[in-house]
Amino acid sequence: MPAIRHHVPDDLLMGYAAGVLPQAFDLVVAAHVSLNDDARVRLAGYEELGGAVLSDLGEAELAPDSLEQTLAKISRMQPTERSAPTGGVFPAPLRKMIGGDASAVKWKSIARGTKQAVLCADGDATARLLYIPAGQAMPEHSHRGTEMTLVLQGGYSSEDGHFQRGDLEVAGQQTHHTPIADDDGEDCICLVATDGRLRFDGLLPRIAQVFLRI
Amino acid sequence: MEKTEAHWVASMTSIAQHKDQKAFAEVFRHFAPRVKAFLIKSGADYALAEECMQDVMATLWHKAHLYDPSRASVATWIFTIARNRKIDLLRRYARPEPEDLPWGPEDAPDQVDAIALQQESTKLVDAVRKLPQKQRDLIERAYFGDLTHNEIAAETGLPLGTIKSRIRLALERLRHAMN
Incomplete structure (x- = not known):
């Protein structure tokens, strides 16, 4: 039975702290951390490790006028204000990438009310938003790489358990699943990052795969 | 002698509250060579590393009032700024960052x-x-x-x-x- 992962695994969190993940995965981790305090403190730990590494580094030689140039740069920059938290469906990193909240998404219809919007694609890693009407199933699929799914609105159930807002499901190579959106009136919106091309099972979904480019 | 973490936290407070250039110069002398070394080891050439390091230290000045010593050490906070700037420059996209925690007067560190x-x-x-x-x-x-x-x-x-x-x-x- 596949392990249920409602939280971000350590290797992805450490990768995010180190800044070595593809952009699509950075986005999902940042959005998950925004909604989950447990992930936030674990991330803080891995960032402390980064700070410890920095503290212990040797010193590179600076340009002779390095400090003067930096002070000149400071005088040219605008002061940074603390960003005010704003309510909404989407956490800040996602709103920043879209340029607005859920209403600003440029959805493309897939089938039966299911919609998607590709946000970024960087090599094989893609981040997209999925919109699944309440009670409806996503096409059954398995995948070659890693897939991270973060629930932003509503919820869904799959063979791996039940997931709701803030929960993260990380599915590896062998996972076969058929997520079904909760049937409680609220449509489900998920942020999904994948790093390999998904394989859908069944003919119609395979056509959808070509259409979706996933 | 190596400065303590408490010393650097005090320097950050002084930069944030008093725009203390002397404190900044001291933070710069200690951390700038390490930030530059970090960037070089991450694959930046000397010119880019110098430019990027100056951006990081200038950001430190302007964001000093956002530094919260109960959530990260000074080195860690500088590390996160350097890492984000590195991604901006080397990979050419703005790194997605988590939403800030809600902040009010009662949340002072x-x-x-x-x-x-x-x-x-x-x-x-x-x-x-x-x-x-x-x-x-x-x-x-x-x-x-x-x-x-x-x-x-x-x-x-x-x-x-x-x-x-x-x-x-x-x-x-x-x-x-x-x-």
């Missing part, structure tokens, strides 16, 4: 929490320093971005466990600071 974090952070630096050279190199390379984390886990074994337990201690403090 607690002195006790800040000191607890300084102690944990110092312990973590010591723990990393005491690792055998080979393991230390692996951790460093992970943070410069040329090694996957599965490889790290496979090659470091027990010492990484030691580090993780240190992180867990730091996390308890961090969790406490956030409640």
Whole structure:
């Protein structure tokens, strides 16, 4: 039975702290951390490790006028204000990438009310938003790489358990699943990052795969 | 003599509250060469590393009032700015960052929490320093971005466990600071 992962695994969190993940995965981790305090403190730990590494580094030689140039740069920059938290469906990193909240998404219809919007694609890693009407199933699929799914609105159930807002499901190579959106009136919106091309099972979904480019 | 974490936290407060250029110059002398070394080891050439380092230190000046000593050590906060700037420049996209925690007057950093974090952070630096050279190199390379984390886990074994337990201690403090 596949392990249920409602939280971000350590290797992805450490990768995010180190800044070595593809952009699509950075986005999902940042959005998950925004909604989950447990992930936030674990991330803080891995960032402390980064700070410890920095503290212990040797010193590179600076340009002779390095400090003067930096002070000149400071005088040219605008002061940074603390960003005010704003309510909404989407956490800040996602709103920043879209340029607005859920209403600003440029959805493309897939089938039966299911919609998607590709946000970024960087090599094989893609981040997209999925919109699944309440009670409806996503096409059954398995995948070659890693897939991270973060629930932003509503919820869904799959063979791996039940997931709701803030929960993260990380599915590896062998996972076969058929997520079904909760049937409680609220449509489900998920942020999904994948790093390999998904394989859908069944003919119609395979056509959808070509259409979706996933 | 090596300055304590409390010293750097005080410097940051002075920069934030009094636009203290002397404190900034001291922070610069200590951290700028390390930030530049970090960027060079991450793959930037000398010119780009110098430019990027200056951006990082200028950002430090302008964001000093956002630094919260109960949530990160000064070195860690600088590390996150350097990492983000590195991604902006080397990969040419704005790095997605988590939403800030809600902030109000009642959330002002607690002195006790800040000191607890300084102690944990110092312990973590010591723990990393005491690792055998080979393991230390692996951790460093992970943070410069040329090694996957599965490889790290496979090659470091027990010492990484030691580090993780240190992180867990730091996390308890961090969790406490956030409640």
